[in-house]
Amino acid sequence: MRFTRQATAALVALLTLPACAPSDGAAATPAASGKGTPAPVADAGAGAPGIGDSDFPLDGNGGYDVGHYGVTIGYTPATKHLDGVTTIDATATQPLSRFNLDLRGLEVSEVTVDGAKAGFDRQRDELVVTPATALAKGARFTVKVTYAGEPKPVKDPSNLGTYGFIPTTDGAFVASEPSGSKTWFPNNDHPADKATFDFRITVPRGLTALANGELTGKTAAPGGRTTFTWRETHPMVTYLATATLGKFELRQGRTPGGIPNVAAVDPAYHAALGKLYRVSGEVTDYWSKVFGPYPFSATGGVVDNFSAGYALENQTKPMYGGFDPDTSIIAHELAHQWFGDSVSIERWKDLWLNEGFATYAEWLWSEHTGESTAEALFRRQYAVKNDPIWKYPPGRARPGDLFNQSVYRRGAMTLQVLRRAVGDETFFKVLRTWVADHKYGNATTPEFIALAERLSGKQLDTLFDAWLFQPSRPEA
Numbered sequence: 001m002r003f004t005r006q007a008t009a010a011l012v013a014l015l016t017l018p019a020c021a022p023s024d025g026a027a028a029t030p031a032a033s034g035k036g037t038p039a040p041v042a043d044a045g046a047g048a049p050g051i052g053d054s055d056f057p058l059d060g061n062g063g064y065d066v067g068h069y070g071v072t073i074g075y076t077p078a079t080k081h082l083d084g085v086t087t088i089d090a091t092a093t094q095p096l097s098r099f100n101l102d103l104r105g106l107e108v109s110e111v112t113v114d115g116a117k118a119g120f121d122r123q124r125d126e127l128v129v130t131p132a133t134a135l136a137k138g139a140r141f142t143v144k145v146t147y148a149g150e151p152k153p154v155k156d157p158s159n160l161g162t163y164g165f166i167p168t169t170d171g172a173f174v175a176s177e178p179s180g181s182k183t184w185f186p187n188n189d190h191p192a193d194k195a196t197f198d199f200r201i202t203v204p205r206g207l208t209a210l211a212n213g214e215l216t217g218k219t220a221a222p223g224g225r226t227t228f229t230w231r232e233t234h235p236m237v238t239y240l241a242t243a244t245l246g247k248f249e250l251r252q253g254r255t256p257g258g259i260p261n262v263a264a265v266d267p268a269y270h271a272a273l274g275k276l277y278r279v280s281g282e283v284t285d286y287w288s289k290v291f292g293p294y295p296f297s298a299t300g301g302v303v304d305n306f307s308a309g310y311a312l313e314n315q316t317k318p319m320y321g322g323f324d325p326d327t328s329i330i331a332h333e334l335a336h337q338w339f340g341d342s343v344s345i346e347r348w349k350d351l352w353l354n355e356g357f358a359t360y361a362e363w364l365w366s367e368h369t370g371e372s373t374a375e376a377l378f379r380r381q382y383a384v385k386n387d388p389i390w391k392y393p394p395g396r397a398r399p400g401d402l403f404n405q406s407v408y409r410r411g412a413m414t415l416q417v418l419r420r421a422v423g424d425e426t427f428f429k430v431l432r433t434w435v436a437d438h439k440y441g442n443a444t445t446p447e448f449i450a451l452a453e454r455l456s457g458k459q460l461d462t463l464f465d466a467w468l469f470q471p472s473r474p475e476a
Contacts, residue, residue, distance in 0.1 A: 001312050002329050003310050046097055047063025048062030049126055053348055059178075061099065061126075063094050064091060064099055067090060067196070068195050068198070070086065070197075071243070074201075075171070075172060075201070076203075081149070081150060084146070085144065085147075086185045087145075088101070090142075091139070092136065092140075095137050097130065098128060100127065100129070102188065103187075104152065104154075104164075105152045106151065108120060108147045109147065110146040111129055111144070111145050111146075114142055116133070118132060127186055145186045151165035151184050160403065161309055163177065163180040164180030165243075170246040171247070173244055173305075173319070173321060174242045175319045175321065176238070177239040181239050190238070191237040191442070192345075192346050193238070196234065196235060198231050198232075199232075200229050201245060203228070203245050205225055207226070207246055208250070209244075211228070211317070212230060212232040214260065233297070234295065237315075244319065246305075247266065248302075249267055250264045251273055254281075257288060259285070260297065260298040261284070261299050263277035263301055265302070271324070272303055280299055280301050287361070290364065290431070291432060295440070296341075300318075302318070302320065303322075307322030320333075333358070338357075340354035343439065349445075350395075351402065352395060356415060357412075357415065374419070378416040382476050389406040394467075395445055395468030396469060417463060418463065426455055445468065449464050
């Protein structure tokens with residue numbers, strides 16, 4: 001993710017800077033009564049209301065692992081009304097008498113588990129599901145949730161601003177990091193639980209619905225509407241899912257390297273379409289040479305007319321909220337397809353593995369184009385001795401300011417220090433091995449440190465401790 005607002009410090013003003021909002025780790029939706037009368041079940045446990053992230057204890061849920069989401073929604077921009085049916089295929093990781101899903105606000109009318117009516121209750125942003133029959137550890141099961149209402153995005157003005165399912169003048173801008181996907185479909189809303197997705201999005205005729213992966217169908221629907229079906233066959237974090245819809249101009253084709261490329265812009269950004277398509281293709285192909293093969297089946301980008309003030313690396317469809325992105329922002333968001341999307345974090349404290357790497361990719365793009373070098377950019381930032389990034393290390397989560405400048409800039413600086421220490425050949429081998437070893441999975445900071453030490457043959461604990469974990473300005 002990248003922020004487009006300019007900071008006030010002179011150094012920071014040199015670059016368009018990143019910022020996102022922290023997950024609040026709690027819910028804000030009024031409780032609602034559930035329906036259904038499941039039989040009591042003995043000797044079975046309840047899934048935890050959080051996935052186990054100590055910094056955000058209520059994010060995600062425990063007791064199961066999701067394999068696939070089938071998200072079917074119909075949305076009418078004029079009334080801001082959404083009708084939804086989400087089907088979730090999951091595996092129980094413990095005996096379950098009940099389990100939680102994350103869902104914000106929308107009214108649930110029915111829940112079934114393996115086709116049988118289930119009980120449910122609303123506890124703020126938690127949808128507590130009680131199946132008619134307890135689930136054994138290792139059991140595969142399917143949950144179907146029917147729901148409707150007006151989606152309400154998360155608003156956090158002190159950080160990111162607004163995220164989730166955001167109504168626009170002609171549709172919706174859907175960008176959900178860190179915990180906004182629950183504003184439009186029930187899910188296990190934490191990056192540790194990745195799954196594949198199918199989307200069926202029905203909108204008034206004349207509008208276009210854009211989701212992750214590849215378009216598999218476009219059909220007429222009753223009432224003068226159109227249904228778009230999209231499929232993402234590669235595992236994806238829930239916050240990367242999108243169902244952005246409205247009036248769009250599209251350009252479709254392939255990158256010079258042969259990867260399907262879809263660029264879409266709101267008509268207000270007509271002039272940006274050609275550049276978005278061309279640069280997205282060029283950057284994708286170049287990163288494929290630097291980081292390893294592109295991990296997904298399509299690339300591109302979307303510019304909508306909602307003034308979000310940020311960009312988000314939605315898988316295969318980076319989103320640019322209300323601005324024409326410059327090349328460095330496109331380079332940042334597309335680098336995330338490797339760092340953050342394919343290789344995702346296990347816990348939010350490791351966010352620098354996403355944002356620090358994508359910020360460093362901007363520096364690499366600057367080297368590639370001859371504008372500057374990563375070392376020069378490092379030196380420019382290191383020279384500011386009173387920069388707030390020295391007071392808080394990027395390797396420790398700040399729940400009240402999760403997407404802070406240190407995660408981005410000091411995270412990138414850590415990689416430049418590593419590059420100096422091990423040399424270019426080993427450094428780029430580390431990056432390529434990292435994305436290959438953890439492709440479509442999750443990873444942690446200790447795993448990255450271990451890989452760097454193994455491939456370099458050097459003890460690097462002191463380097464990483466100083467740059468990632470100490471609240472001071474390291475020697476450079």
